[in-house]
Amino acid sequence: MSLFLDVALGKDTARAPVWIMRQAGRYLPEYRAIKERYGFFEMCRNPEAVTEVTLQPVRRFDLDAAILFSDIMVPLAAMGVDIDFAPGPVIAHPIRSAADVARLRVPDQEEIAPFVAAAIPMVREAAHVPLIGFAGAPLTLAAYLVESGGSGDGFPALRSWLHQQPTAAHALLGKLTEVTIRYLRMQVSAGANAIQLFDSWAGVHPSALYARFGRPYAARVLAGLGDLSVPRIYFGTNTHHLLEQLATLPAEVIGVDWRAPLSAVRPALPARTLQGNLDPTVLTADPDLITELAHDVLRHGIGGPHIFNLGHGIRPDVPPDHVSHLIEAVRSFDRRQAATHRETR
Template identity: 65%
Template sequence: MSIFLDAAAGKDTRRAPIWIMRQAGRYLPEYNALKERYGFWEMCRDPEVAAEITMLPLRRFSLDAAILFSDIMTPLADMGVEIEFAPGPVVTRPVRTLADVRRLRVPGPEGTAPFVADAVRAVRERCHVPLIGFAGAPLTLATYLVDAGGAADGHAGFRVWLHAQPEAARLLLDRLTDVTIDYLRTQIAAGVQAVQLFDSWAGSHEPAVYAEFGLPYTRRVLAALDDPAVPRVHFAVGAHHLLGLFADLPAEVVGVDWRTPLSAARRALPGRTLQGNLDPAVLVHRPEALAERARAVLREGLGGPHIFNLGHGIRPDTPVGHVQRVIETVHGFDRHAEADGAGPAGDDGKGVPA
């Protein structure tokens, strides 16, 4: 058992395990060197390249989990969706009508991005820490399909579409739910040891709309992944107003973005492991402040199991040395001693020296 899996299973570990969203990404010079040889979509679809990129941060840092290098849009290609990356996802033919939705295929487990399972197996052969698989939540995938990948005005166009075409919306969400379940089950069968569902655009909706168009489909996905050995992580962005709804989701771990104090999330989500939530912007400048900001997050995470992470994906302009500094701070923070009021072991009560 690893410290990451212990915490995900609900154990209040002595130190917080740490991994970083987008940890295999553009802030790493090794990744940028590979980007000079391969396009992004090519890297996602080549199992050996995806496995190599997944391993890059683990060779540089002492992280407690790996996350598979891929993209939440990956399974949509097998539904008949044309996707380009420039650099973010662009859907060349948006889904706007009931006829558009009906044209989308549900390819089944064997036909949903089979190269991802190959990448999972390749990583497991060489990875010494748990591997996290992931997918986009149905509402988030639908957002990109309808708005063609753009995020103008917080995807206001998609919010209008939900109200204008509820029949098409429900059919689209049903199909995306089926594909997402197949996709994640395939990853689990190939060997991932945890899964994260990215509900990236949940926070742009009011509670009543999310309760109708988001929550039931996300619940279906998570409920279908009922292997007790594979913890489920749910992560939404800008969604403090939805925490009460998230309490009903069958997920062992709830990711929290940087806007919501972990202590507030702890009160709203009793019995859950919390994950997060250092602001990614903190990592870019003022290295002298990094350790104390990380310790502030760690203190907020006391009172129950906590997995340290950022409150969103790491920024491409993040210095590599700043990442190392945060990891060292997390490793040196004794949660049990701090909770007892003694401060981290070997320190003066203020945490690991900056």
Template identity: 60%
Template structure:
């Protein structure tokens, strides 16, 4: 059987590839001048909700850098307005009326998949027409716990103390909200798969705020439900939790092919906990603000830690707004020149 032309997909399915495929979280967006030119004439929601603009922004980094995957330009909050919620960006997500009562949760509408965000499906189809077969397209969604953090808190926060208190004081309401968000997320990801996404990533940005006991109650079951619900699609499933090293024993129970790791834990330390899984990551995004020599040193450190199994090179979280594009170009070259094949084969 001929190998898949996409190195990213081969690695995502567990192949210990001769070169680590590379893509970067937030590679489509604010650090690129061509993105800022579009942003000067369109609001964030206009960019997300206009398929032609979302497709163009998704493709922009691929025109600059020989990356192995594209990720759709969107936001984890994108499916929420279909539930009847008013979400704005100022600059981060702001929910007009935080969701904290039974009546509010009962009122949340659960639309069918095709009605959640049809513009996302259209953008995916546009992007797939432009991508060569060796470049995979990643779809994504926010995990229920992370979405609930925004809905209950009402906006971004350092500690999400209102949300965390809500979990303790109203656990039944929290579970009801998480059940609805799980079904929404599952339908939304199936929509993306049907439109042509070739891998699906679940972002659990705020899972690390919880201890393991709370995560096992309010995070793990809902993530498991979503990931199990995607199993029949034949697409690799990727899970990312940020600042959550204390939760790795629980995350090892999730049915996903790829674990994306933030920059706080070396990849080789996680291999025994996730046998047979692909690890993704995990360069500190701030390294790309440093001189090229530092970028090369730190990238090689991540690549060396990624040996011993399937590895997709990425950052530990999203590209920073102030990242120079030329530093991204240097990183891509460094990763592609790393002699992984020789090290995997054990030959000099």
């Protein structure tokens, strides 16, 4: 067992394991060199490229886990969705009606991203740390499908659609849920040691809307992996108003964004490992400030199991040397000594 897996399964350890969301990607010069040769979506569908990019940060940094290089939109192609990236996801034919939903396929497990199934054993053979597989949560995938891509103002077309066509919305979310379960089970069968479900846009929804269209489908995905004996991580952004609902999800780990200290979140999520939650912009700051604020996150993480991470994905303008500095700051922090010091003050 690794430190990362121990903590993900609930062990409260002296050192917090560390990995970084989007650690395989855009801030590394070696990644940018490969992207110039392939292009983003082609790279996601090439097992050798996926393997190489996944391994790049693990070779460079003293990380406790690797995360598969891919994109949450990848499994949707097997459903018949026409996707491009320019640079973010663009859906050629957005989902706006029950007929659009009916046209979507629910492919068999082996049809969903076979290149991912091919890459995972290659990564596992070369990596010395556990591999995290991942997928997008149904409500977040629906956000892109309905909006025809990203949104800078809270996905208003999706929220309107949920109100106007709830029957079609539930049908879409049901299909996305089944595909996501099959996709993630494939990843575990291929060798992934843990799974993260990204619900990136859960927080744009009021709690009542999330209760109808978000939590039930995320819970079904996570429950659909329950027999596989791998830790399940759920991560959403801006979800402080949803903590009561997140506490009911069948996940061993809850990821927390940078907006609230872990000490404020932990009481609402008992018996869970917390993951996070340094503000990603801190990594552009002076190294001394990186250490100070990383240690602040670690102190707030005391009181239960904690996996150190950012509160969202790493930014492309982060110098790799700053990542090395962050990891050393985390690895040198003794949580038990800090807890003792806090108790004796």
